[in-house]
Amino acid sequence: MPVAEADVIAGPDPEDACCFVREHAGNRLLQLVGGCTIDYQGRAKSQLASGERLILLKPDGTLLVHSDEGVKPVNWQPPGTTTTADVRELDGDTRLIVTVERSSPDEIVTMAFDRVTMACAFDIEDWEDLELLGTEEDIQQLLRLHPDLVEEGFEPYDMELDRRRGPMDLYGHDVHGTRTVVEVKRRTAGIEEATQLARYVERERDKHEEVRGLLAAPDVSETAHKYLRDKDLEFCELDLDRLMPKVPQLHATQETLGDFG
Amino acid sequence: MPVAEADVIAGPDPEDACCFVREHAGNRLLQLVGGCTIDYQGRAKSQLASGERLILLKPDGTLLVHSDEGVKPVNWQPPGTTTTADVRELDGDTRLIVTVERSSPDEIVTMAFDRVTMACAFDIEDWEDLELLGTEEDIQQLLRLHPDLVEEGFEPYDMELDRRRGPMDLYGHDVHGTRTVVEVKRRTAGIEEATQLARYVERERDKHEEVRGLLAAPDVSETAHKYLRDKDLEFCELDLDRLMPKVPQLHATQETLGDFG
């Protein structure tokens, strides 16, 4: 297996940096570190005065501009962009100008460097997909398998491949045979989640005599709880500490089933 | 001004890489490129089989793990983490293990490298704040200044420093003196945005005789439009192409005002 070497150049002049970008953009994972101004125009518009940043250009056309703080890039562009590098005279200096643009929506990010500290490029190949456990989907499926964790006697309909019933997470009937809509959340439910449940239940109440609505979440905000009571809906506390440990088995079971399906 | 040089080492062995991480983590912007497995345990849980990735560790404790595609990091941690580097025997190989953890919530990301292609560290200092134009806040303020763009004769209350009236974007009365709540959106409004307006208006209708509700957005989904009609609410189309160009003046005006305030 060939070890892809990293090309690194320290403190290149604008011309060298420009060639470097042209050579590797859209091809390898390209990095630029240096002082630059950044302008963005597209869905919104932004300007960023000169400062030192790390620029990442992925082979798929993704742009990321990171400052020294925080998770979110200070500027970015989604995959599918095209990159241009040029050298221009600006304020009597020769500068590297890198633009990254895309269409629909039309957007452009322009980076004007007053100094390039480092440029490097390398191949990274990643064939693996992230396996994520503990999503809302996981919790839903657990509750489908163990409906008593929602409420004693609750029995969900099988909506596996029948989304025509609607976007409800769980739909079934309670111990008294009353239709019951359940909206599942993996974290503290707020007013927005309560509203979402209310909307689903309202639709069902238009069609049927009596419909209960349950918001199943590890916690609920006070405002949301009040809203639920106003709308004749209920909160159902989920004990994530008990549920989460069951998730790995669930995934294991599904892999096994996959062998047959 | 001292030019911060980048420290770069290519293909370090695990021990060297370990020292490098210990030396720079939490101090400079640290990068690792190489093949690794990644495990995350915290609010959820994830596993990622061995593949080549770019790891970024910012001085503020932010962790970013990027693969070769997409805007979102495949794993991450927000600022405030602590980093540990160790060398361990695993499957008969000596491997670099880097862990990044934090508390409240308790979370840990563990990276086990089977190869480090490159490690580098450098200082980037960025004192500048992004100036973003065309946010929802901008559009709100424009409409406050030019209420006729919402509707002929609309007059908003001055809620500048009085949030007690509620979280409504705009609140005023129309040409007939009828109370009118306006929810502003910068992009196509969907069912969620319609629901949000409905919630605000419902509260006001509980307190007052007659209240109109306007969803002001560049567009609205069909479902949302229907929902608005059902709830006796209205859609108000915003012409962003006409509004956006006015935003720069708005910001300029506010800077000027800032000189006096």
Add this chain to the structure above:
DNA sequence: CGTGCCAGGTGCCCT
């Protein structure tokens, strides 16, 4: 493609 909705969402501001 539009529309809805989850996300380990993140970040901001307010109480």
Add this chain to the structure above:
DNA sequence: AGGGCACTTGGCACG
């Protein structure tokens, strides 16, 4: 710290 909400949200699945 809790809570509501915008975000150049991004990403996916479905009609």
